[in-house]
Amino acid sequence: HVGSKLDDGVGYDLSASTFSPDGRVFQVEYAMKAVENSSTAIGIRCKDGVVFGVEKLILSKLYEQGSNKRIFNVDRHVGMAVAGLLADARSLSEVAREEASNFRSNYGHNIPLKYLSERVAMYVHAYTLYSAVRPFGCSFILGSYDQDDGPQLYMVDPSGISFGYWGCAIGKAKQAAKTEIEKLQMKDMTCRELVKEVAKIIYIVHDEVKDKAFELELSWVGEVTNGKHELVPKDIRVEAEKYAKVCTTTTSLLHGISVTWVQNNSTFKVFFPHFMVTN
Amino acid sequence: MVGVEDLVHFRYYVSSKTINKLIQVHDRIFCCIAGSLADAQAVTKAAKFQISFHSIQMESPPLVKAAASVLKELCYNNKEELQAGFITAGWDRKKGPQVYTVALGGMLLSQPFTIGGSGSTYIYGYADAKYKPDMSKEECLQFATNALALAMGRDNVSGGVAHLVVITEEGVEHIVIPGDKLPKFHDE
Numbered sequence: 121h122v123g124s125k126l127d128d129g130v131g132y133d134l135s136a137s138t139f140s141p142d143g144r145v146f147q148v149e150y151a152m153k154a155v156e157n158s159s160t161a162i163g164i165r166c167k168d169g170v171v172f173g174v175e176k177l178i179l180s181k182l183y184e185q186g187s188n189k190r191i192f193n194v195d196r197h198v199g200m201a202v203a204g205l206l207a208d209a210r211s212l213s214e215v216a217r218e219e220a221s222n223f224r225s226n227y228g229h230n231i232p233l234k235y236l237s238e239r240v241a242m243y244v245h246a247y248t249l250y251s252a253v254r255p256f257g258c259s260f261i262l263g264s265y266d267q268d269d270g271p272q273l274y275m276v277d278p279s280g281i282s283f284g285y286w287g288c289a290i291g292k293a294k295q296a297a298k299t300e301i302e303k304l305q306m307k308d309m310t311c312r313e314l315v316k317e318v319a320k321i322i323y324i325v326h327d328e329v330k331d332k333a334f335e336l337e338l339s340w341v342g343e344v345t346n347g348k349h350e351l352v353p354k355d356i357r358v359e360a361e362k363y364a365k366v367c368t369t370t371t372s373l374l375h376g377i378s379v380t381w382v383q384n385n386s387t388f389k390v391f392f393p394h395f396m397v398t399n
Numbered sequence: 400m401v402g403v404e405d406l407v408h409f410r411y412y413v414s415s416k417t418i419n420k421l422i423q424v425h426d427r428i429f430c431c432i433a434g435s436l437a438d439a440q441a442v443t444k445a446a447k448f449q450i451s452f453h454s455i456q457m458e459s460p461p462l463v464k465a466a467a468s469v470l471k472e473l474c475y476n477n478k479e480e481l482q483a484g485f486i487t488a489g490w491d492r493k494k495g496p497q498v499y500t501v502a503l504g505g506m507l508l509s510q511p512f513t514i515g516g517s518g519s520t521y522i523y524g525y526a527d528a529k530y531k532p533d534m535s536k537e538e539c540l541q542f543a544t545n546a547l548a549l550a551m552g553r554d555n556v557s558g559g560v561a562h563l564v565v566i567t568e569e570g571v572e573h574i575v576i577p578g579d580k581l582p583k584f585h586d587e
Contacts, residue, residue, distance in 0.1 A: 227453065228468030228507070235457060268493050 135251035147255055148248050151278035154257035155204035159334070160291035160325055161190060163201055163261035164301060164318055165273040169311040169342015170263030171352075172201040173318035175291070175326055178333040191339045191351070195220035197230050197264050199341050199349035203291035204258030204278075212256060216240045233264040237274035237282040245280025255279075259290040264349070265342045293325035300324055311342045315352055319360035323368045336361060400536075401429050401488050402543040402563040404518070407436050408556045416559040424450050427566055428466045428489030433516035434503065439483035446470045463489040467499035467507055475505025486515050490566050518550030518557035525549055536565060540574070548581040 132138050133146030140146060161174040174190045192200045192213040200216060202209035219239045223231040240262075248255045259277045266272070275290065276282045286306055289297035300321045306314065315338060322336055338357050341349035352360070403420040406413060422430045422443040428450070432439035446469050453469070454461045467487040474481060485501040500508045500515065514526050529542055540563065547561045561581060563574040 226468060226472055227462070227465035228471075229462060229464055232457065 136248050136253070136255055137251040145248065145279075148279045151204075151255040151257045152259075155259045155278065155290060156292055156294075158203040158205075158258075158291050159331065160289060160293040160297055160322065161201045161203045161261060162287070162289040162297050162301065162318060162321060163263050163273050163275070163285070164287040164304070164306050164314055165263065165271045165285065166306045166309040166311060166314045166342075168271065169265050169314075169340055169344060170199070170271045170273050171311060171314045171318045171340045171342075172199060172261065172263060172338070173322045174201050174203075174337040175293075175322045176335045176337050177331050178335055181333075185335070189337065191337050193349055194236070194262070195224070195231060195264075195349075197266060197341060197347050197349060198233060198236065199263050199339055200260050201263075201337075201339070202258050202260040205256075206258075208256045209258040209260060212240065212244065212258065212260065215243050216262070230264075230266060232266070232269060233262060233272040233274055234284065236264075237262050237276055237284075241276045241280050241282035243280075244276060244278065248278070248280055261285075261288060261290065263341060265345075265347050267347065271342055293327070296325045297321055311340050311344045312356075315340060315356060316360045316363045319357075319364035320367045323361075323364040336364075400539050400543055400563065400565050401431050401486065402547050402561060403431050403516075404547060404551050404557050404561055405559040406557055413558075419562075421562055421564055422447070423571075424466055424487075425454060425461055425489070427460065427491065427568075427571065428463055428487065429564055429566060429571075430466075430470065431486040431488075431515065432483060433485070434483040435481070436483075438481045439485070442470065442473050442481065442483055443485075445473055460491060462491045462493055463487065463497040463499065464491075464494070464509070467501060467509075470501045471505050471507040474501055474503070478504050484515055486513055488566065490568055492568075495568075496566070514546065516550075516557070518554035521553040522546050522550045540565070544576060545582055549584065551578075551581070552584065 132140035136145060136147040159175045159177045163170060163172045172191055176190055188206060190202050194200050194213060194216045198220060200213055216236060219236055220231045244256050247253050255278045257278060259275065262274045264272050273285045274282050275285055275288045287301040289301060304317055319336060319338060326334055338352040338360065339350065340352055401421060405416060405418050405420060407415050407418045420432050422432060424430050424443060424447045430443050432443060449469050450461050450466050453465065470485050470487060482503065484503050487499045487501060490496050498510055498513055500510060500513045511532060512530050514522060526546055534542065543563055544561060551557045560578060561576040565572040
């Protein structure tokens with residue numbers, strides 16, 4: 121883009137307090153690029169809860185399993201899945217926790233998610249105004265379940281905007297994930313059904329070639345957990361991953377089959393080419 | 400439904416018999432004040448502002464619990480300086496009609512009904528005996544009026560006129576019962 125440091129060096133992109141001639145704040149856009157370099161996280165809202173799924177790439181076999189979690193608990197009833205710079209996300213999760221805690225202290229009840237996401241979005245936005253600081257390089261999805269308001273899902277991006285969603289995706293494969301999410305009839309699904317679909321979507325969008333090993337982080341909050349946000353129990357997660365693996369290999373199977381049929385006196389013969397199935 | 404009398408005294412001198420002890424902190428939430436009225440007025444003024452701001456931020460009417468919590472925070476955090484107790488009562492969409500007591504030190508308690516103030520000591524027996532859950536509006540009015548009349552009859556620093564407010568989803572109704580129209584009991 122014209123005006124960025126890559127172009128002619130006369131940068132409008134050196135600080136967040138500068139607009140470019142075509143009305144963009146490059147620093148905020150660069151922050152969003154940082155999110156796009158990170159692996160995918162999705163959140164989907166169904167009729168009785170919210171489910172999060174994160175594709176956590178394992179960069180080294182030496183890492184302890186389960187370290188560097190990308191799903192946080194903000195309050196008992198609120199969960200947060202992040203994509204982008206993990207350290208930035210951690211600091212924002214502390215901000216969100218403090219907001220939720222102060223609200224409960226002052227007003228005696230659970231913080232409504234719409235209000236929480238607006239407050240954290242305002243905080244994120246504040247860091248896009250000054251040259252002394254850089255914007256946060258992470259997007260995050262907030263989800264909650266409340267007896268009266270039902271399930272809620274909000275997403276906040278580095279520019280400080282928050283939107284409510286039925287389903288959203290952030291990270292490198294967000295477009296592919298969004299396509300898959302749009303196929304779902306989430307308003308009619310329960311959490312138990314949705315967990316399997318979320319696992320399946322993460323497996324589908326995972327790029328086996330570029331990124332090898334990954335760990336699937338799954339969490340949910342809804343009627344099934346009595347309004348408490350928690351990681352999906354091991355047995356349900358294992359079942360969901362099994363379903364996801366079956367679906368993804370079936371899909372690749374279908375892509376591999378080419379069907380030829382021969383009409384011979386009104387009988388059809390179908391030929392399948394030989395191929396190897398490796399897991 | 401909330402009810403108060405309207406007498407305030409300074410030691411043995413009755414400074415007013417027409418003071419308002421029922422403060423409206425939001426459209427469907429009222430506060431009965433007791434104790435040092437100066438303290439109570441200052442606290443409800445601050446609470447009214449905070450609740451109004453909170454309601455605008457939330458884009459919906461405040462929960463009665465939230466209003467009571469705001470009062471509680473003010474009472475608890477300033478307990479050394481203040482000497483005021485409150486009864487917060489009202490209606491909200493989530494839980495319907497509710498009653499909360501905020502005691503002197505800042506304790507917050509949700510109750511089906513409650514009594515407070517100096518005159519309340521004389522009517523604990525009456526209230527405990529005569530209260531029953533799910534009363535109609537008329538039964539409730541009778542219960543509150545009788546309770547106020549009995550308290551005002553025995554407590555030397557309670558008196559004047561009885562003010563009642565009925566809060567429902569539809570709106571708020573004020574009822575004023577002057578001293579001579581209050582029910583009389585066998586001692587009078």
